Amino acid sequence: MSDRQAxxxxxxxxxxxxxxxxVPFYIAVVNAFKPKELILRDPLGIPFSELxxxxxxxxxxxxxxxxxxxxxxxALITVGSAFFIVILSSMMSYVIARGRSRFLSGTYLLLLAGxxxxxQVILIPIVKVLSxxxxxxxxxxxxxxxxxxxxxxxxxxxxxxxxxxxxELDESAKxxxxxxxxxxxxxxxxLIRPATASVxxxxxLWVWNDFLxxxxxLGSTRGYTVTTGLFRAIGQxxxxxxxxxxxxxxxxxxxxxxxLFMQRNFISGLTEGAIKG
Numbered sequence: 001m002s003d004r005q006a007x008x009x010x011x012x013x014x015x016x017x018x019x020x021x022x023v024p025f026y027i028a029v030v031n032a033f034k035p036k037e038l039i040l041r042d043p044l045g046i047p048f049s050e051l052x053x054x055x056x057x058x059x060x061x062x063x064x065x066x067x068x069x070x071x072x073x074x075a076l077i078t079v080g081s082a083f084f085i086v087i088l089s090s091m092m093s094y095v096i097a098r099g100r101s102r103f104l105s106g107t108y109l110l111l112l113a114g115x116x117x118x119x120q121v122i123l124i125p126i127v128k129v130l131s132x133x134x135x136x137x138x139x140x141x142x143x144x145x146x147x148x149x150x151x152x153x154x155x156x157x158x159x160x161x162x163x164x165x166x167x168e169l170d171e172s173a174k175x176x177x178x179x180x181x182x183x184x185x186x187x188x189x190x191l192i193r194p195a196t197a198s199v200x201x202x203x204x205l206w207v208w209n210d211f212l213x214x215x216x217x218l219g220s221t222r223g224y225t226v227t228t229g230l231f232r233a234i235g236q237x238x239x240x241x242x243x244x245x246x247x248x249x250x251x252x253x254x255x256x257x258x259x260l261f262m263q264r265n266f267i268s269g270l271t272e273g274a275i276k277g
Contacts, residue, residue: 028245028252030046031043031242031245032246033055034047035242038050040241055242055246058243058246059243059247059250060250062233065224065229065230065233066229067229069223069224069229070225070251071226073139073224073225074227075254077139077142077146077214077218078203078204078208080139081143081146081207082203082204082207085147085151085203086154086196086199089151089154089199090184090196093154093155093157093158093159094188096159097159098170111151112152114151115153119149119213127217130144136219137217138218139218139223142213142217142218145213145217150203150206153202157199158195158199165188165192169187170183170187197262201259201262204255204258205255208254211228211231214227214228215228230247230248233247234247
């Protein structure tokens with residue numbers, strides 16, 4: 001088989017796989033605009049004459065759920081977590097990538113070990129720690145947990161990327177009189193923008209879609225996130241499929257918009273990291 005034929009079959013396979021992965025997304029979007037009876041009768045069809053936004057209007061704001069309040073709470077937690085994670089992790093990664101001591105190597109391996117621990121295992125100790133700090137059932141407590149939990153992944157991503165940047169740039173900036181902070185923020189950090197875009201998309205996706213941790217740490221006394229709000233609005237045994245699909249689409253919309261705006265940097269960050277690593 002020639003290289004051209006192999007590439008053609010590869011594209012066919014990837015195209016078919018992409019279509020298969022888009023099926024759940026297609027079902028959710030299409031059925032969000034259909035009445036309940038039509039969903040049960042023809043879940044895959046697109047009856048253009050019968051499409052409606054009634055499910056969005058009915059389910060967006062109810063006595064038990066407000067999608068805009070859920071957006072605000074989730075955005076506050078997501079943006080706050082991502083901001084502090086990126087700031088702390090990027091600086092830690094710069095020190096680790098440029099350092100040569102055993103202490104830094106051991107610290108890096110200790111952080112990587114955090115990637116192997118399921119979050120459910122440490123949930124009870126986390127609850128006890130947050131309770132002792134009077135941060136339980138607060139957005140600040142959930143943000144603090146997210147910072148500690150996602151730093152290992154972010155440091156792993158940044159460290160590999162920073163190691164591909166020539167240390168000679170640091171030396172040149174040092175000769176010009178720049179200090180360590182100025183070298184990092186003015187020279188190194190702008191160069192790791194693709195990695196930052198990749199990290200931000202992963203963080204926004206994981207934190208935005210998180211259900212268990214907001215359910216336990218945030219509770220129900222200080223508001224609700226998109227995921228816990230959906231569970232609160234729909235319940236465990238709901239059969240109102242039009243409202244279910246409408247809520248799912250509204251919950252996913254901010255993440256889809258963010259990915260569309262950042263997909264170029266996200267893809268370049270992944271490809272450059274794979275090639276350089």
